[in-house]
Amino acid sequence: MNTLLSLWKSSAARWAGLLVCVVAGVASRDRWWPRVDSLVDQWVARPAAKSGHEAHGPPVEHGAAAPAANSSLDLSKQAMLNLGLTQEFLRPVELSTYRKTISIPGSIVERPGQSLIQVSTPMTGVITEVAAFRGAAVEPGQLLFRIRLTHEDLVQSQTDLVKALGELDVENREIARLQVVTDSGAIAGKSLLERKYAKEKLEALLQAQRETLRLHGLSPRQVEQISRDRRLLSELSVTVPAADQKPGELQLTDRSGRQPVAFIAEEPATQAGPSMLIIESLDVQRGQSVEQGGKLCVLADYSRLYIEGRAFEQDIEAVNSVLSKGWNVSAVLTGGTTIGELPLSFVSSEIDPESHTLRFYVDLPNAVLRDSVNADKQRFVTWKYKPGQRLQLRIPVEEWPNQIVLPVDAVAAEGAESFVFRRNGRTFQRVSVQVLHTDQTSVVIANDGSVSPGEVVALRSSHQMQMAIKNKSGGAIDPHAGHNHAH
Secondary structure (H helix, E strand, O other): OHHHHHHHHHHHHHHHHHHHHHHHHHHOHHHHHHHHHHHHHHHHHHHHHHHHHHHHOOOOOOOOOOOHHHHEEEOOHHHHHHOOOOHHHEEEOOEEEEEEEEEEEEEEEOOOOOOEEEEEOOOOEEEEEEOOOOOOEEOOOOEEEEEEEOOHHHHHHHHHHHHHHHHHHHHHHHHHHHHHHHHHOOOOOHHHHHHHHHHHHHHHHHHHHHHHHHHOOOOHHHHHHHHHHOOOEEEEEEEOOOOOOOOOOOEEEEOOOOOOOOOOOOOOOOOOOOOOEEEEEEOOOOOOEEOOOOEEEEEEOOOEEEEEEEEOHHHHHHHHHHHHHOOEEEEEEOOOOEEEEEEEEEEEEEEOOOOOOEEEEEEEEOOEEEEEEOOOOOEEEEEOOOOOOEEEEEEEEEEEEEEEEEEHHHOEEEOOEEEEEEEEOOEEEEEEEOEEEEOOOEEEEOOOOOOOOOOEEEOOOHHHHHHHHHHHOOOOOOOOOOOOOOO
16 A cells, blocks of 8 residues: 555656646747757758759858869870979889988089190191181090191201111121121221221110100100101191090101001000090191190090089088088079089188188089081080089088978978879879978978878979869969969
8 A cells, every 4th residue: 555655656746847847848938949940940851952962062161171072183194294294293202311401602613633634735846737626526536736847856856866877777787798808807807896886886876866756755666667767757746635544656747748557555544435525725826836835725524523612611510511421412503403412522621711611522424415516527515514604502411311302393382281282093182291391492291191102293383283273163363372482
């Protein structure tokens, strides 16, 4: 009986609480009923809205991010070529070592004592032929000038040698005759002995005359040729000297115009190949008289040059650090062309007292841009780098290994965002990246998975593609977006 009474009381209490809630809800219906009614209407209308707009996705509120379809570009082959996206600028991302650099002004200069070669005449004479042409390219062994010798000492020395040789021939014949007579007992041997002494004196004189000719520049072969042919060498041929090669004989012809055979040195110097030289200046003309040691022309070897940098006091430590660590430097020409991986050759041992800068030199291999021959069979060469060109040297001061390094033109900036364009066939997907560091030529982006090594990205024209995407999505185009204006 007590149990039934307890259950009845509990049930009555629940019904009383529910009644109180209903009364309270009815009393406050003006506050909650409009919102419930609106939710019910939206729930009922949802199927119709979905069927009419499902293909277009959810509505985009004003200021929200653009849908994925507006973050990519489909480019035809012609469009990629118009943007300069050749295979050279569509390469997989690779991890590399980035070196943070400082900029030091520099200029291209000749190598002291190596780039310029002055050609002089070893003997006095008159120019009879000028085969050289200013600005033309020549190779070792090529004829430059012919000179008719008027060197009195050389002519006299050759004459004395030929005369002494004739006297020696007379003595030899006389000795041969006296030898027969002495052997028969017709005369005493004293006359024969005197002739032999005279022969020895002539031989000693001939040896001295031969040495005199060698001092004038003639080779042993040429002296022997004079002794054999009894002809004076009267014309000097001046040819292009060979680099890093021992000096050979003077190219002389005799009075009959015969050119001597080529002289082969006993120990020929090894040479990788003929160096191409440019006739930088021409200082004589045909018919001109020249003295011994007179300058004929200047040849220039531009196959290798130096970049001379001038470091201020605050940059000297960085230059010395590059030299001690064996790092290479890079150079940026005025037009923006970058020359990379150049070795630092040497650093000056003193500070320039006028500019208060430290000079250092970077080795610069040159390249031929144009090699042509005109109608007169003269060869002209245009070198890529020329002395006097000004540039900026990039001196590394800090090394960051395993970084994603891209050209500046590969990253487009818009406000706080930076983008690269990842290629997938003809589609280029815009990808947001984090920029860790940038300089005038390169950008370092974070290796956080937004772009991974091995993925192909556009290494140029990112700004143009960013403008195309903004135009495609209907946004206003900022012509200065993505450009960094360095001052």
